[in-house]
Amino acid sequence: MNQSIPSSQSPMLFPAKDPSHRFGVAFDVEPYRGCPFGCLYCDSHNVLGPDESFSRVFARPDAIAAFSSELNAREPGTIVGFGKLFEPYPPLETKERVTRRLLEVIADAGAGVVIVTKSDLVAEDAALLRRIKAAAPAVVLMCITTLNEDVVKKLEPGCPTTAERFRAIAKLSSEGIVTGILMQPIVPFINDTEENIVGIVRKAKDAGCRFVYPSFGMNLAGRQRDRFFDLIDREFPRLKNVYMDQFGAKWSCQSKAAPALKKAFVFECRKLKLKYGMNDIVRLVRPTSTVQMKLF
Numbered sequence: 001m002n003q004s005i006p007s008s009q010s011p012m013l014f015p016a017k018d019p020s021h022r023f024g025v026a027f028d029v030e031p032y033r034g035c036p037f038g039c040l041y042c043d044s045h046n047v048l049g050p051d052e053s054f055s056r057v058f059a060r061p062d063a064i065a066a067f068s069s070e071l072n073a074r075e076p077g078t079i080v081g082f083g084k085l086f087e088p089y090p091p092l093e094t095k096e097r098v099t100r101r102l103l104e105v106i107a108d109a110g111a112g113v114v115i116v117t118k119s120d121l122v123a124e125d126a127a128l129l130r131r132i133k134a135a136a137p138a139v140v141l142m143c144i145t146t147l148n149e150d151v152v153k154k155l156e157p158g159c160p161t162t163a164e165r166f167r168a169i170a171k172l173s174s175e176g177i178v179t180g181i182l183m184q185p186i187v188p189f190i191n192d193t194e195e196n197i198v199g200i201v202r203k204a205k206d207a208g209c210r211f212v213y214p215s216f217g218m219n220l221a222g223r224q225r226d227r228f229f230d231l232i233d234r235e236f237p238r239l240k241n242v243y244m245d246q247f248g249a250k251w252s253c254q255s256k257a258a259p260a261l262k263k264a265f266v267f268e269c270r271k272l273k274l275k276y277g278m279n280d281i282v283r284l285v286r287p288t289s290t291v292q293m294k295l296f
């Protein structure tokens with residue numbers, strides 16, 4: 001678990017194609033490679049080579065020097081993304097603290113941050129996030145897909161519970177950090193109910209979140225496809241055949257209920273005054289931004 005791999009073999013910095021389409025992030029950093037959380041739908045499996053173990057996590061302390069030079073070459077206030085490919089707060093973070101050390105570099109540089117995570121460990125960095133927020137955006141998106149903890153155990157078996165994730169995000173909200181829920185993926189036949197979608201939106205409001213950003217489908221491409229079908233056969237018997245009947249070889253799988261779910265989602269977000277479109281979220285993250293964006 002505790003090994004470093006040469007940066008030449010695997011980059012840890014990724015420029016964003018278009019910051020206006022992903023929460024204002026200008027470039028991403030990956031403090032760890034691999035992830036132990038084991039989500040059935042994880043498409044980051046396609047990033048690793050066929051012989052690499054995804055659940056074996058490598059810390060990337062080598063990211064820090066490269067990251068500092070990248071950040072110094074950019075304008076103050078540049079927003080750095082965490083969590084694009086791999087979880088930035090795996091259990092190994094409690095020992096290695098690579099994510100925390102990168103956040104310290106960001107705070108010193110007057111840069112901003114958008115963190116996407118499924119881990120409650122992020123709340124331990126609240127003080128550091130407040131330091132970042134004094135000069136630039138500091139935003140945390142907690143990824144939550146279902147309120148049903150039994151489904152969490154099957155769908156995201158290594159992750160903290162949904163309740164733990166909500167507690168962490170509520171703590172950050174109460175400390176003045178801008179928070180949101182990344183509600184994705186909505187997996188056909190598993191978490192695609194109106195009760196679940198509307199329930200997550202309500203709990204987001206209770207946790208002090210300012211927005212919820214959804215995705216009403218799931219992609220099954222590359223190696224991830226075979227892995228998903230193997231695991232779904234084990235965790236949700238009979239669903240594999242249902243998937244085959246409905247989606248065949250398609251890589252994009254959207255719930256048949258998606259139009260009704262979107263309607264209920266938008267209605268609830270408007271009622272509770274939560275942002276949900278990328279355009280509005282980027283304006284919230286970076287109020288001076290004038291970019292043009294799509295709704296979902």
Ligand code: SF4
Nearest residue numbers: 035037038039042087
């Ligand atoms: S937390 Fe993210 S990177 Fe880790 S297994 Fe789940 S989807 Fe993949």
